[in-house]
Amino acid sequence: MHTLEPELRTLHAEGVIDDATAARALVRDRGQVFSLHTELRVTLYAGVLLVMAGVGIVLARHLDRIGPRAIVLAIALVAVACAVPAVRARLAGRALNDAGHYLLLLAVLLGSANLAYAERQFTLLGPWWSWHLLLLAVVHAAIAYAFGSPLVLAASLTALAGWFGVGVTLGDALHFASSTPELGARALACAAVIAGWRYSDRRARPDTRFSDVMDHFAANLAFWGAIAWCREWPWLAAGLPLLASLAYASVLRGLNAGREAFLVYGVGYAAIGLCAAVLPRIHGITMSLGFALIVVCVAAATLWQLRRRLRAPVP
Amino acid sequence: MSRWRPTPAEERWIEVVSELATALPRDFMIARTGGWRSTGLLARIALFVLGFVAAALLFGVLGLGDRINLLIAGLIAVLVAEWLTVGRRLHASGIEEGLGVAGFVLIGAWITTLIVPEVEFIGGTPHTLVLIAAAGAAGLRRLNPLVTTCAVLVFVHWSGSTTAAHALDAVIGHGVTTFGLGCALAAIALALGAREFRRPSHDRMLDWLVATLPIATYAKYATWNYFAVELVTVDGPSGRLATSVLLLALGIAMLVAGLRRRRHAPLLGFMGCVACLAVELRLATSLSTETWLVLCGLAALVAGVALDRYLRQPRNGLTSVALNDRDGPLDLLQTAGAALLAQRTAREFPAPQPSFTPGGGRFGGGGASGSY
Numbered sequence: 001m002h003t004l005e006p007e008l009r010t011l012h013a014e015g016v017i018d019d020a021t022a023a024r025a026l027v028r029d030r031g032q033v034f035s036l037h038t039e040l041r042v043t044l045y046a047g048v049l050l051v052m053a054g055v056g057i058v059l060a061r062h063l064d065r066i067g068p069r070a071i072v073l074a075i076a077l078v079a080v081a082c083a084v085p086a087v088r089a090r091l092a093g094r095a096l097n098d099a100g101h102y103l104l105l106l107a108v109l110l111g112s113a114n115l116a117y118a119e120r121q122f123t124l125l126g127p128w129w130s131w132h133l134l135l136l137a138v139v140h141a142a143i144a145y146a147f148g149s150p151l152v153l154a155a156s157l158t159a160l161a162g163w164f165g166v167g168v169t170l171g172d173a174l175h176f177a178s179s180t181p182e183l184g185a186r187a188l189a190c191a192a193v194i195a196g197w198r199y200s201d202r203r204a205r206p207d208t209r210f211s212d213v214m215d216h217f218a219a220n221l222a223f224w225g226a227i228a229w230c231r232e233w234p235w236l237a238a239g240l241p242l243l244a245s246l247a248y249a250s251v252l253r254g255l256n257a258g259r260e261a262f263l264v265y266g267v268g269y270a271a272i273g274l275c276a277a278v279l280p281r282i283h284g285i286t287m288s289l290g291f292a293l294i295v296v297c298v299a300a301a302t303l304w305q306l307r308r309r310l311r312a313p314v315p
Numbered sequence: 316m317s318r319w320r321p322t323p324a325e326e327r328w329i330e331v332v333s334e335l336a337t338a339l340p341r342d343f344m345i346a347r348t349g350g351w352r353s354t355g356l357l358a359r360i361a362l363f364v365l366g367f368v369a370a371a372l373l374f375g376v377l378g379l380g381d382r383i384n385l386l387i388a389g390l391i392a393v394l395v396a397e398w399l400t401v402g403r404r405l406h407a408s409g410i411e412e413g414l415g416v417a418g419f420v421l422i423g424a425w426i427t428t429l430i431v432p433e434v435e436f437i438g439g440t441p442h443t444l445v446l447i448a449a450a451g452a453a454g455l456r457r458l459n460p461l462v463t464t465c466a467v468l469v470f471v472h473w474s475g476s477t478t479a480a481h482a483l484d485a486v487i488g489h490g491v492t493t494f495g496l497g498c499a500l501a502a503i504a505l506a507l508g509a510r511e512f513r514r515p516s517h518d519r520m521l522d523w524l525v526a527t528l529p530i531a532t533y534a535k536y537a538t539w540n541y542f543a544v545e546l547v548t549v550d551g552p553s554g555r556l557a558t559s560v561l562l563l564a565l566g567i568a569m570l571v572a573g574l575r576r577r578r579h580a581p582l583l584g585f586m587g588c589v590a591c592l593a594v595e596l597r598l599a600t601s602l603s604t605e606t607w608l609v610l611c612g613l614a615a616l617v618a619g620v621a622l623d624r625y626l627r628q629p630r631n632g633l634t635s636v637a638l639n640d641r642d643g644p645l646d647l648l649q650t651a652g653a654a655l656l657a658q659r660t661a662r663e664f665p666a667p668q669p670s671f672t673p674g675g676g677r678f679g680g681g682g683a684s685g686s687y
Contacts, residue, residue, distance in 0.1 A: 001511055001576055002518050007331045016343060017335065025335060028638060031577025036626060037637040038645065039582050044619040045652055046590075050612030052656060057605035085620075098635070099623040103616065105653060112660045154650045155657035167658060213650050260355045261647060268361055289375040296372060300365040300410050307358045 004029050037098070044102035052109055059117050068121040075114040082107035086147050096147055105151040108143060112136055112155070133163035150213045157194060157217045164190040166221060181235040184228025188242075191222035215253075219262065222246050223269035230277040243273040251306060263306045271299035318401050320458065323513035325349040329406070330515045351406040356644050359409035366396075366413020374421060382428045389421030407458070416453040416462050423449025443473050458516035464523040468531050471497045475535075488554020490536035497532025498561045501525055505572055505581060522580030529565055530587035533558075537594050559595050562588045577632070 008029060012022035027033050055075065062071070086104040089096050096104070118124060119132055140156030143149070161167070164186045198214035226246055229239025247270035254262030274295055282288045321329060328347040332339060354362065374388035396415035399405045426449075427442040447470045454462030474480055475493035483492040504524035512518050536558070566588030573581030597607045626635035 001508060001578070002327075002513070002515050003511070004327060004331050004334070007327055011331070011335075011339075016339060021335065032632050033629060033634060033638065034577040034632055035634050035636060035638045036582070036622065037635060038579060039586065040619055040623055040635050041645070041649065042583075042586065043615050043622075045649070047612045047615030047619060049652075049656065050608045050615060052612075052660065054605045054608030054610075054612060056659070057608065061605065097623055097627070099616075099620040102619070105656070106616070109656055109660045112657065116660070150650065151653045154653040158654045158657035162658070212646070216647065216650060217654075260357045264357050264361045286376055286378075289372050293369060293372040293376055296365050296369045300362055300369065303358060303362060303365070304354070304408070304410060307354045308352075310355075 040098055041102075044099060048102055048106045048109070051106060052113070055110065055113055059113065068117070072114055072118050072121075075110055075117075079107045079110035079114065082110065086149075090147060096149065101149050101151050104143070104147055104149055105155065108140055108152050108155055111139075112159070130163065133159050137163060144210070148209065150209055153210050153213050154217075157214070160193070161187075161190050161217070161221060166190055166224070179224075179228040179231060181229055181232055184225040184235070184239070187221045187225030187228065191218045191225060194218040194221065216261070219246075219250055219265050223250075223265060223273070227269065227273045227276055230273045231280070236277055240273070240277055243270060255306070255309060258310060260307065260310060263303060263310065267299050267303040267306065271295050320400065320456075321349060321351050321406055325351060326458075326514050326516060329353065349404075351404050352408060353406055354408040357647075359407065359412075362409025363413040366410040366415075367417045368413075370414055370417030370421065382425060385421050385425035385428070389418045389423075389425060392418030392421065394418075412457045412459050412462070415457050416450065416459070419449040419453035419456075420446060440476070443469070443476075447473060454520075458514070458520075460516065460519040460523040463520050464527055467500065467524060468527065471500065471528070471532050472535060487557060491554045491557055494532050494536040494558060495561065497528045498565050501528035501584065502565060502568065504528070505568060505584070508572070508576070508578070508581070522578065525569065526580045526583040526587065529562070529584055530591060533562070533587075533591040533594070537591070537598070555595065555599060559592065559599075562592050562595065566592065574633075 005026060008017075008022060008025050011017045012019070017025070059071065066074075082103045085100045086096055086107075089100055115132060115136065119129060123129070125131060137156050137160040140152055140159060144153035144156055166183065166187045194214050195218045198211055198218060201208050201214070202211055223243070223246055226239055226243040229235040230243060231239075247266040250262045250266035250269075254260065254266065275292055278291060279288050282291055317325075325348055328344075328349075329351060332344050332348060353359075370388065370392035373391060374384055377384040377388050392414045396411040396418060399411040399414070405411045423446045427445050430441055430445070447466050450462055450469070451466035454460075454464075454466055471493060474496055475484075475490065480492040484490065487495075501524060504521045508518070508521045508525060566585050569581040569585040569588060572578070573585060593607075593611050596602075597604070602610075623635045626633055628634075629636075
């Protein structure tokens with residue numbers, strides 16, 4: 001254990017920090033107030049993860065024993081029960097707490113799994129099955145707006161990306177071998193839709209909490225799309241300038257908003273895209289590795305310099 | 316004032332600055348922290364990866380076939396890292412950490428090439444031990460808790476390959492020796508955490524061990540035991556009983572220490588112990604996997620909801636409300652986690668119809684590849 005009390009007292013005695021700041025810092029340093037917020041979020045996320053994993057197995061294994069209608073009904077009831085705290089909070093005009101947000105996410109995910117299962121069993125939409133993802137995206141978005149839940153919005157954006165045929169996890173992004181220009185075009189289109197949605201939302205609701213979530217989705221999808229274009233000629237001719245523009249915009253956004261993540265996106269994706277564009281055209285392993293080494297060194301130096309500028313006051 | 320790394324006093328001021336960044340004047344910060352320059356968490360992670368990759372690429376450029384290039388690349392990486400530290404006064408900024416760790420590991424890898432293959436050290440291979448020592452030394456040099464923790468975790472896993480561990484395992488159950496060592500180290504780290512350290516980084520190194528050792532060492536043991544239950548035979552309840560008692564004792568100690576000291580690491584370690592005990596329950600009973608998953612998930616949700624409600628008003632100084640708005644990286648992780656869950660759920664959707672061409676790139680829904 002260590003305590004920073006002597007340093008905090010020195011700062012207060014020298015007049016560097018005011019009474020209120022010193023009191024707050026000392027109370028926290030001594031543990032007189034201690035937040036379990038992080039532990040609670042981890043517990044709630046683990047709960048949602050485990051329940052969804054269990055429900056997934058139930059759907060896969062117990063069809064014959066229970067019957068599809070009973071399964072659909074049971075999961076729907078559980079989903080509704082999970083949404084009760086959120087509905088009650090909304091009716092009472094209270095903001096949703098962390099537990100309410102996670103229960104609402106569980107309700108939404110159970111609803112998604114139920115819909116998918118029902119479609120598999122009863123083929124409700126027949127050949128139009130792929131529209132389910134768009135339907136989910138719209139329904140999830142409506143729920144996210146109704147309850148002000150960024151977690152449900154993330155589920156909605158994931159469903160939207162799925163409708164475009166794009167995965168949103170890091171693993172999907174790193175599958176360079178399966179990245180095609182068509183996939184890149186779809187990722188870019190999805191990013192454009194999310195960016196448009198973000199600006200409309202911002203304009204309609206200046207105090208929105210959703211901009212951050214949409215920014216991250218749009219930035220990642222746009223970069224993945226641009227990198228997919230960088231792998232093949234003639235798409236490369238458009239892919240490289242697009243990648244450069246996106247990197248510039250991302251860095252600018254990072255500097256203006258004081259957001260470190262966008263500096264990392266801008267520099268990191270630019271380095272990956274440059275390597276994806278150039279390395280297949282270089283012959284010889286030493287030359288290839290040498291080029292990659294130069295790119296990595298330049299990226300590290302650039303990121304360091306940009307991060308330093310982030311600390312300076314932004315005009 | 317030290318040229319090689321921040322003094323304990325400078326490190327403490329760096330900690331104060333990170334707590335009160337916006338409230339302190341810039342000149343004051345530079346004067347007290349000795350001019351050491353750091354960066355934010357996300358940039359640090361990215362720069363660490365870039366530094367590590369740069370050292371690996373350097374080895375590749377020098378030539379993968381020649382063993383001496385391990386030493387040359389390692390020395391160059393370590394020297395560059397030291398130059399960044401001494402010359403540019405970088406501390407905990409990622410790039411010098413990545414280069415330094417990769418450099419030490421490359422030098423360690425070169426040393427392993429000098430060891431005769433047949434040599435054994437208390438029954439285990441010494442090659443891994445050399446690499447562990449190299450990583451541990453790099454972690455201590457850089458005061459980096461992630462690297463020191465990784466070194467300790469690999470050491471605990473390596474200890475399971477020694478003849479002494481095999482002999483003990485034959486008596487008390489497979490994997491129990493490694494797990495017991497992990498718990499013992501976690502308990503030592505927990506006990507040492509009660510002491511007052513001048514350097515905050517030493518505290519963090521112990522914290523990381525307390526939070527990760529139980530669950531990381533149990534993961535290896537439980538993986539083996541899972542297959543033992545499912546595919547082979549159970550080797551008696553004694554090993555399982557010993558494991559459960561260890562987990563219970565360690566979990567209670569961590570909960571008490573966490574609440575008394577008001578530290579997150581013991582509480583996270585306690586949560587890890589509870590998760591391990593839940594797995595033990597699954598292995599010891601005939602509960603189906605899905606029932607176990609749903610029950611555990613519901614238990615976690617009920618506990619979370621109840622604690623959130625109970626601690627909304629601070630009780631005895633404990634609260635469920637966030638005390639600051641610096642949850643940026645955690646918020647990002649939470650968004651990514653929600654997206655991951657949603658993506659897993661979407662996989663329940665039916666496979667594409669035969670008339671549909673996967674990945675066809677047509678919009679209006681037809682573009683969905685079905686692989687999502």
